[in-house]
Amino acid sequence: MTAAGRPDSDAMRIGEAAATTGVSTRTLRFYEEIGLLVPSGRSAGGARRYSEADLARIHHIRDLQEVLGFDLGEIKEVLRCEDALGGLRTEYRAGVPDRRRHEILVEASDINARMRSVVAAKQEALAAMQAELEEKAARYRTLARQLGQVRTD
Amino acid sequence: MTAAGRPDSDAMRIGEAAATTGVSTRTLRFYEEIGLLVPSGRSAGGARRYSEADLARIHHIRDLQEVLGFDLGEIKEVLRCEDALGGLRTEYRAGVPDRRRHEILVEASDINARMRSVVAAKQEALAAMQAELEEKAARYRTLARQLGQVRTD
DNA sequence: CGAAAAATTGACGTTGACGTAAACTACGTC
DNA sequence: GACGTAGTTTACGTCAACGTCAATTTTTCG
Numbered sequence: 001m002t003a004a005g006r007p008d009s010d011a012m013r014i015g016e017a018a019a020t021t022g023v024s025t026r027t028l029r030f031y032e033e034i035g036l037l038v039p040s041g042r043s044a045g046g047a048r049r050y051s052e053a054d055l056a057r058i059h060h061i062r063d064l065q066e067v068l069g070f071d072l073g074e075i076k077e078v079l080r081c082e083d084a085l086g087g088l089r090t091e092y093r094a095g096v097p098d099r100r101r102h103e104i105l106v107e108a109s110d111i112n113a114r115m116r117s118v119v120a121a122k123q124e125a126l127a128a129m130q131a132e133l134e135e136k137a138a139r140y141r142t143l144a145r146q147l148g149q150v151r152t153d
Numbered sequence: 154m155t156a157a158g159r160p161d162s163d164a165m166r167i168g169e170a171a172a173t174t175g176v177s178t179r180t181l182r183f184y185e186e187i188g189l190l191v192p193s194g195r196s197a198g199g200a201r202r203y204s205e206a207d208l209a210r211i212h213h214i215r216d217l218q219e220v221l222g223f224d225l226g227e228i229k230e231v232l233r234c235e236d237a238l239g240g241l242r243t244e245y246r247a248g249v250p251d252r253r254r255h256e257i258l259v260e261a262s263d264i265n266a267r268m269r270s271v272v273a274a275k276q277e278a279l280a281a282m283q284a285e286l287e288e289k290a291a292r293y294r295t296l297a298r299q300l301g302q303v304r305t306d
Numbered sequence: 307c308g309a310a311a312a313a314t315t316g317a318c319g320t321t322g323a324c325g326t327a328a329a330c331t332a333c334g335t336c
Numbered sequence: 337g338a339c340g341t342a343g344t345t346t347a348c349g350t351c352a353a354c355g356t357c358a359a360t361t362t363t364t365c366g
Contacts, residue, residue, distance in 0.1 A: 013342075013343075014342085014343070014344095015341095015342065015343080024324080024325080025342095025343085026323095026324060026325060026326085027323080027324065027325095029344090029345090030323070030324060034323095043332080043333090043343095044332090045331075045332045045333075045343085045344090046331085046332080046343085046344065047332070047333085047342085047343055047344080048343080048344090063278065063282065066222065066278075067275065067278040067279060067282060068282070069219065069222060071322070071323090072322075072323075073322090098300065101300060102300055105293060105296055105297055105300065108289075108293055109290070109293045109297070112286055112289055112290050112293060113290075115282075115286055116283070116286045116287070116290070119279055119282055119283050119286060120283075122220065122275075122279055123276070123279050123280075123283070125216065125219075125220045126220060126272055126275055126276050126279065127276075129216065129220060129221070129268075129272055130269070130272050130273075130276070133265055133268055133269045133272065134269070136261075136265055137262070137265050137266075137269070140258060140261060140262045140265060143258055144258055144262070147251065147254060147255055147258065166312075166313075166363090167312085167313065167314095168311095168312065168313080177354080177355080178312095178313085179353095179354060179355065179356085180353080180354065180355095182313095182314090182315090183353070183354060187353095196313095196362080196363085197362090198313085198314090198361075198362045198363075199313085199314065199315095199361085199362080200312085200313055200314075200361095200362065200363075201313080201314090224352070224353090225352075225353075226352090
């Protein structure tokens with residue numbers, strides 16, 4: 001009912017969306033409740049329909065949460081900002097004043113910079129941990145050899 | 154009262170310990186409550202005394218929590234394991250049966266391997282995010298130039 | 307020594323991020 | 337067109353990781 005060949009082939013129900021992304025249906029409804037992820041459509045009867053873009057957004061949210069350790073509030077801000085930028089492309093022809101465009105771009109760049117610094121910090125910390133862990137692993141191997149020589153039970 | 158020159162110069166009260174490690178005193182008491190970090194000493198009157206080793210442990214806990222995203226239960230297990238290994242060194246002369254030594258070593262190696270894989274996974278995810286972020290940053294710069302050319306307000 | 311500052315234990319409160327139960331409705335299918 | 341599965345809203349429950357009193361010592365310092 002949309003337009004071309006199979007344009008609404010990306011109509012996934014909440015159960016499928018949850019299963020394929022590894023979150024619960026409750027989580028998806030909760031994300032909508034707090035305005036984090038509003039599914040791109042609904043069925044006639046009112047059932048949520050998740051598009052591929054929605055699924056990507058879910059993964060994005062989980063990445064920000066698990067990899068960067070952001071809470072849902074921070075994630076919401078990040079997404080709001082990204083959405084604003086996406087809106088620029090979509091409404092390119094519409095009359096978005098230059099000043100507003102500039103604002104959005106500045107905020108996006110700002111958030112981008114902050115996130116890159118967070119990523120850098122995490123990478124540093126991880127590298128340090130990795131070094132420590134490998135040092136320990138080496139010591140463990142040595143210890144194991146010693147124990148093994150004395151008594152290979 | 155301990156032994157040498159200034160062996161108990163590492164006697165820090167909970168407030169100092171909290172301030173220097175960046176956690177709250179409540180957090181330190183909570184960590185003790187759940188057996189995560191029992192301060193190495195107490196004053197005559199019952200005030201907690203934190204040693205340098207305790208401080209290092211606090212940092213270690215926060216690292217595991219913030220960098221690796223472990224919850225306090227997992228962290229406790231990791232620490233318990235590390236403590237067991239440390240115990241081996243301390244009680245080296247005491248009669249720790251070889252079989253027990255072996256068990257401890259195996260568990261430590263096991264946890265070490267798991268942690269290394271977690272670290273590796275995080276590093277991969279971070280690298281991917283970094284690439285994405287830098288790609289976006291580049292696009293933002295391009296956009297900024299375009300906007301700037303049209304109107305350098 | 308005496309008062310202010312800091313600690314102690316105990317208990318209840320809070321916040322984020324969902325889980326779970328209930329009562330009802332929509333959807334595919336035989 | 338009945339029926340079982342999945343989805344909807346509403347609402348209360350939960351769990352981790354602390355926060356926040358409150359009443360009572362301890363410790364430090366002038």
